Amino acid sequence: MIPIAEPLLAWYTRHGRHDLPWRQTRDPYPLWLAEIMLQQTRVESVKPYYTRFLQTLPAWRALAAAPQDQVLALWSGLGYYTRARNAQRAAQVVMASFAGHFPDTLEKAVTLPGVGRSTAAAVLASAYGQRQAILDANARRVLIRSHAIDADPKATATQQWLWTLASALTPEDAHGYNQAIQDLGAMICTPRQPRCPDCPLASRCKAHAQGRSHALPVTAHKPPKPQRHTFFLLAADPEGRILLEKRPDSGIWGGLWCLPQAAPDGGELSILCNDTLPPLEDTPAVRQFLQEAWSRRLRLDLQLLALAEEQQHVFTHFQLRFRCAHARVLDSAVADSAATLRWYHPADALTQGLPTPIRRILRNLGGGR
DNA sequence: CAAACGTGGGG
DNA sequence: TCCCCAAGTTT
Structure with a gap:
């Protein structure tokens, strides 16, 4: 010693x-x-x-x-x-x-x-x-x-x-x-x-x-990060508000407000998923699936408008590739009742606890670059 | 006990 | 661009 x-x-x-x-x-x-x-x-x-x-x-x-x-x-x-x-x-x-x-x-x-x-x-x-x-x-x-x-x-x-x-x-x-x-x-x-x-x-x-x-210290060699994929929903109501969903306390981004997600395989929708998916294609079938899945789960009548270009976010233990799905709803009444779903004006959303990539997305919404 | 858990700066 | 990993704890 x-x-x-x-x-x-x-x-x-x-x-x-x-x-x-x-x-x-x-x-x-x-x-x-x-x-x-x-x-x-x-x-x-x-x-x-x-x-x-x-x-x-x-x-x-x-x-x-x-x-x-x-x-x-x-x-x-x-x-x-x-x-x-x-x-x-x-x-x-x-x-x-x-x-x-x-x-x-x-x-x-x-x-x-x-x-x-x-x-x-x-x-x-x-x-x-x-x-x-x-x-x-x-x-x-x-x-x-x-x-x-x-x-x-x-x-x-x-x-x-x-x-x-x-x-x-x-x-x-x-x-x-x-x-x-x-x-x-x-x-x-x-x-x-x-x-x-x-x-x-x-x-x-x-x-x-x-x-x-x-x-020193001796370092272990790191295996490559697994890749995950998801779609984030950017749903705007007639007032220009965006729908956010509070994540469960356990798991990634626990307790933060996030854009609603969907995985194209129809798997569990509230978590970041999963490695076995097809890539983030933009096809009529994918669009139809996303629109129906979100409409059903969120109880909203939403119209999918466009899929934005792919982005990515790197975590310690995996890499997330995602696309934002722009959509509009004519009646936002239903989702307001659920405690984990809320409509926010973008400026108000930015005062909440948001994951960094979601903050970036919302910041770039109006007039951002 | 290995894996989960975020993000950003530096080489 | 990519890889490393930082004033660790929990499950």
């Missing part, structure tokens, strides 16, 4: 990112919110979301009581929307079970939805000054390189070893150390082309000594 705390903290004092918005406080609520937003997400992406969210919902009570649609609207574009729904559930638990205070033990903290071991440790260290080790992607990379760990980082045994290492190396000032190791990972010990000449740990780094910094 290689002691790194002392040079790390010295480096952090001089070169760390002390100006990050969530480093201006020791209040658990904003610290916790930042940790949730930063999960699998870059600092620069989080900043504007963090500021806006905190201005709108500045405390546990406000978040716990907010409409879910408001929470998701504040999260819209940030991705991994389970985090937003869990964050609100966590705020409700904090209010109901912890008297409005973030719990003060790891055991209790990890019972909060969306709060795992690393997030819990980060908050406890920063908010309460506890000696708690984190193990995020930055800390993991620094430990793997400094100790020249060849094993698969995903393997359970490796994870266990890394946690043991992290705990042993974390000093009393875990608050400072955790931030220091994260900054080192983000600024010096980066995934590709690490800047070893500038690294305060270079002299004691095993990977550097072996000339293997660039080769």
